Amino acid sequence: MPQPHDHPYIVARPAAPAAETEPRGRRRGLQAQTNPVMSPASALTRKLAARTSLSPADLEFLDALYDETRLVGANRDIITEGYKYDALAVLRHGMALRYRVLRDGRRQILNIVLPGDFIGFPACFFDTALYSITALSDAVVSSIRFPRLFQLFGEHPRIGAAIFWLFSCEAAMYAERVIGIGQRSAVERLAHLLLELLTRLQIIGLADENSFHMPLTQEQIGDMLGLTGVHISRTFRQLRNDGLVVIAGQVLKIKDLRALAALADFERTYLSHFRMSEALFPEEPG
Amino acid sequence: MPQPHDHPYIVARPAAPAAETEPRGRRRGLQAQTNPVMSPASALTRKLAARTSLSPADLEFLDALYDETRLVGANRDIITEGYKYDALAVLRHGMALRYRVLRDGRRQILNIVLPGDFIGFPACFFDTALYSITALSDAVVSSIRFPRLFQLFGEHPRIGAAIFWLFSCEAAMYAERVIGIGQRSAVERLAHLLLELLTRLQIIGLADENSFHMPLTQEQIGDMLGLTGVHISRTFRQLRNDGLVVIAGQVLKIKDLRALAALADFERTYLSHFRMSEALFPEEPG
DNA sequence: CGTACACTTGAGTGGCCTCAATACCTGTGG
DNA sequence: CCACAGGTATTGAGGCCACTCAAGTGTACG
Numbered sequence: 001m002p003q004p005h006d007h008p009y010i011v012a013r014p015a016a017p018a019a020e021t022e023p024r025g026r027r028r029g030l031q032a033q034t035n036p037v038m039s040p041a042s043a044l045t046r047k048l049a050a051r052t053s054l055s056p057a058d059l060e061f062l063d064a065l066y067d068e069t070r071l072v073g074a075n076r077d078i079i080t081e082g083y084k085y086d087a088l089a090v091l092r093h094g095m096a097l098r099y100r101v102l103r104d105g106r107r108q109i110l111n112i113v114l115p116g117d118f119i120g121f122p123a124c125f126f127d128t129a130l131y132s133i134t135a136l137s138d139a140v141v142s143s144i145r146f147p148r149l150f151q152l153f154g155e156h157p158r159i160g161a162a163i164f165w166l167f168s169c170e171a172a173m174y175a176e177r178v179i180g181i182g183q184r185s186a187v188e189r190l191a192h193l194l195l196e197l198l199t200r201l202q203i204i205g206l207a208d209e210n211s212f213h214m215p216l217t218q219e220q221i222g223d224m225l226g227l228t229g230v231h232i233s234r235t236f237r238q239l240r241n242d243g244l245v246v247i248a249g250q251v252l253k254i255k256d257l258r259a260l261a262a263l264a265d266f267e268r269t270y271l272s273h274f275r276m277s278e279a280l281f282p283e284e285p286g
Numbered sequence: 287m288p289q290p291h292d293h294p295y296i297v298a299r300p301a302a303p304a305a306e307t308e309p310r311g312r313r314r315g316l317q318a319q320t321n322p323v324m325s326p327a328s329a330l331t332r333k334l335a336a337r338t339s340l341s342p343a344d345l346e347f348l349d350a351l352y353d354e355t356r357l358v359g360a361n362r363d364i365i366t367e368g369y370k371y372d373a374l375a376v377l378r379h380g381m382a383l384r385y386r387v388l389r390d391g392r393r394q395i396l397n398i399v400l401p402g403d404f405i406g407f408p409a410c411f412f413d414t415a416l417y418s419i420t421a422l423s424d425a426v427v428s429s430i431r432f433p434r435l436f437q438l439f440g441e442h443p444r445i446g447a448a449i450f451w452l453f454s455c456e457a458a459m460y461a462e463r464v465i466g467i468g469q470r471s472a473v474e475r476l477a478h479l480l481l482e483l484l485t486r487l488q489i490i491g492l493a494d495e496n497s498f499h500m501p502l503t504q505e506q507i508g509d510m511l512g513l514t515g516v517h518i519s520r521t522f523r524q525l526r527n528d529g530l531v532v533i534a535g536q537v538l539k540i541k542d543l544r545a546l547a548a549l550a551d552f553e554r555t556y557l558s559h560f561r562m563s564e565a566l567f568p569e570e571p572g
Numbered sequence: 573c574g575t576a577c578a579c580t581t582g583a584g585t586g587g588c589c590t591c592a593a594t595a596c597c598t599g600t601g602g
Numbered sequence: 603c604c605a606c607a608g609g610t611a612t613t614g615a616g617g618c619c620a621c622t623c624a625a626g627t628g629t630a631c632g
Contacts (some may be wrong), residue, residue, distance in 0.1 A: 019304075100465050108465040122454035122461075130458055153439055153446075167453060168408035172416055174460035175386075175396050182512030183392040183466045188586075192317075217610065227469030231588060235610055244540055265389055472620070485600065503592055517620055573632100589618075595611080599632070602605075 042115025043204050044090050048162045050203075058156050065152075066090070066142035072135045079123055079133040087143040089119040094139030095215050099223070100131050107198040112136075112172060112197070112216070115204055121167055136215055181226045184265075186235045189225040191264035194245065198254065211253035329402025329490050330376050336489075344442050351438075352376070352428035358421045364417040365409055373429040375405040380425030381501050385509070386417050395510040397459060398483070402490055407453055422501055430454070462537075467512045470551075472521045475511040477550035480531065484540065486536045534559035 008149055027146055045062050047052065054062070064130035067087070072078050079085060096113040110131060113119060119141060123129040144152075153160035176196075180189050197214075218236070219229030227235075239245045244260045246253045291413030331348050334340065340348070353373070358364050364382055365371060382399040396417060399405060405427060409415040430438075439446035462482075467474050483500075487493035504522070513521075525531045528544045532539045540546055 027388075101488065102465075106469045108468045110461050112466055113485070122457045125454040126453050126458070128552060131461065150447075157436065161436075167409050167457070168411040169452070171408045171457040171460060174457060174464060175417065178463050178467060179386050179388075179394040181464060182394045182509075183388060200616080223468075223542055228589060228613085230590085230613090234588090239613080261624095269347060505578080514621060515579085516581090516622085519578095520620090523580080575630105575632085577630085578628090580625100581608075582625085585609090585620105587619095587621090590616085592614085594613080597610080598608090600605100600607080602603100 004138050032145045040177055042092055043114075044092075046204065046250060047055050047116045047166070048159065051165070052158055052162050058159055059267075061152070062159065065144060065148070068146065069140060069142040069143045072139045072141055073243055074135055074137050074139075077132055078119060078139065079129050079131070081130065081132045082128050084118055084128050084209055085124050086230055087145045087147055088124050089123065089141050090120050091115055091117050091141045092140045092142050095136040096133050096137060096139055097220065098131050107223045108226070109220060111177065112224070114200055114206075117168065134165045145240065186225070186227055186231060187238055188264050189227070190221070190232065190239065191244070191260050192266050193221065193225060194252065194254065195257075195261060195264055210257055212254075214247075214250050251275045287437055300438065325509055328376075328378055329400075330378075332490070333402045334445065337451070338444055338448050340444065344445055347438070347442055348445065351430060351434070353431045353434060355426060355428040358425045358427055360421055360423050360425075361420055363420050364405060364425065364427055365415050365417070367416065367418045368414050370414050371406055371410050373431045374407065374410050374435055375429045376425045376426050377401055377403050377405050378428050381422040382419050383422060383506065384417050384419045393509045394512070395506060397463065400486055400490060400492075404452060404456065407456055471513070472513055472517060473524060474550050476507070476518065476545050477511070477530070478522045478552050479507065479511060480538065480540065480549060481543075481552045496541075496543055497537055500536050500538045502532075508546070519550070 042062070045054075045059070048062070069092070073096075078089075078091075081100065091113050093115055095115070098110040098113060098121070100105055100110065101107045113133065119133055120129075123131065123133075152163070180192055184192065198207055198210070198212055201212045206212065215230070216224070218232040220230040223226075224230045224234070234247075234248065237261075240247065242259075244254070244256050244263070246255055260266075321526075322500075328348070331340075331345070334348070355378070358380075364377075367386065377399050379401055379484055381401070382405070384396040384399060385393055386396065399419065405419055409417060411421075424557065438449070470478065484493055484496070484498055487498045502510070503515070504518040506568045508515040508518045510519070519536075520533075524531065525546075526533065528545075530540070530542050530549070532541055546552075
């Protein structure tokens with residue numbers, strides 16, 4: 001994957017446009033990333049394999065896991081609130097936002113969906129979707145129909161348990177956001193979000209030691225943290241003035257990781273605790 | 287259980303307390319559920335049966351579901367953050383709070399756990415618990431060890447799917463709280479909480495048409511909504527002045543349900559949407 | 573009758589919001 | 603090439619919602 005660092009989150013685009021100064025040929029064409037969609041292991045497989053040991057049969061099953069794959073253009077809904085969906089899906093490529101719009105137009109972004117994350121939890125377990133999910137960039141989504149999901153639980157218990165555990169992570173991340181919005185100040189929330197993004201992007205190989213490409217506008221960050229975009233700008237300035245972060249273009253670099261973590265009360269543990277309890281595996285498979 | 291009316295929200299107390307202002311013989315709504323503590327069906331079984339049809343074998347399995355049962359006194363932790371737990375548990379009796387305390391002492395209450403709710407999701411799927419759960423009143427907790435849980439998924443797929451769905455509800459409730467704290471004002475949040483409590487208590491038969499016993503102090507409500515207890519007091523006054531609610535003793539009565547729901551932008555659907563998708567059952571069991 | 577706890581209410585403060593103006597970048601079209 | 607529009611970020615002025623601090627009430631309990 002030899003791309004520079006313009007849009008590091010687009011994993012598979014072969015000819016990624018370099019810097020933002022360069023002229024780019026076509027804007028919203030989807031054709032670029034079609035063929036090498038997911039190289040040897042998908043993001044989901046990587047996430048699972050990092051947490052539990054998978055048998056060759058498991059890996060084979062994961063390779064043929066998806067029922068259908070579709071492309072979603074940037075800024076288009078993958079899931080729309082109120083509609084019915086009867087399959088679980090996985091975001092295999094690109095990024096997306098899960099959000100809800102209230103009657104009066106206020107919007108709350110619940111979380112950012114990264115490659116390898118599930119889409120449709122908890123939506124697909126309800127009769128109609130509770131939230132909308134919109135693609136931040138061109139995205140690739142694959143679906144898993146329920147029969148296959150249950151087959152999975154029956155025949156590949158380790159994968160089933162791991163997926164169970166991924167759902168737990170999802171719930172835990174919502175809970176962490178409740179804590180953040182409920183109790184922390186604007187700087188703390190922003191610092192926490194930056195560290196969360198850095199950590200999650202590192203896990204799937206889309207961030208280096210201390211910098212990453214910020215995929216969100218300041219207004220989106222505000223909608224995510226219960227603040228206004230204007231105030232996000234002021235808060236960023238504060239972080240910059242304190243020498244904690246540097247923003248160059250759309251690349252955000254964390255200059256003092258320890259200080260930022262201390263400010264945010266960020267416990268890396270809360271993401272590294274995201275390892276599966278061994279108790280989930282009372283018996284080893286053959 | 288020999289104490290007087292000090293903790294009236296303890297479900298199973300035979301002599302339900304009266305409101306302190308008016309000497310009426312029985313409390314409204316609390317009367318019905320007094321003696322049949324957990325009789326014929328547990329709260330969990332009732333919740334499941336309301337959503338899916340259970341075979342006699344399923345019911346029999348549910349009756350013998352629990353591995354051990356223990357009592358927890360009021361104000362004692364059922365689960366403590368940072369410790370390891372290797373079983374899923376169900377709150378069978380009493381109420382509890384799930385919360386996290388930050389370094390500087392701020393506390394965020396994530397939700398209130400009612401009879402029939404799971405304890406230990408997502409805690410038990412991590413190596414150490416992410417949050418603490420403390421008993422509001424004397425409580426009865428039963429645990430389900432993992433082997434039995436997996437047995438359940440293998441041998442009683444309908445129950446397994448239903449439990450899956452309950453976890454989805456849990457995640458969705460966290461997400462709703464994010465939306466509430468992130469976007470709504472103090473009155474809206476409080477109104478929403480009151481309606482959520484009313485609805486959830488009604489489902490398990492602990493509330494009547496428009497009133498219920500408020501199990502939380504105002505400071506606890508504040509910690510739940512990201513506000514201070516003082517401001518909860520002011521907000522309650524506003525709701526009282528507007529003729530929306532009445533508080534007598536610890537019984538909260540909603541006088542104008544429609545107006546309160548409109549104020550809170552409360553969609554009853556968001557709880558009634560909590561019915562399981564039929565898609566979860568591609569095939570009927572025998 | 574004194575302590576403890578929850579609730580109420582007031583006065584003053586502060587964090588974040590709203591409104592608004594400006595600058596910048598990018599793509600589009602004259 | 604420049605003009606223009608749309609989206610994004612920055613910065614200022616003023617306002618409001620919720621906070622902090624504090625005093626006072628009512629109830630429960632020893």
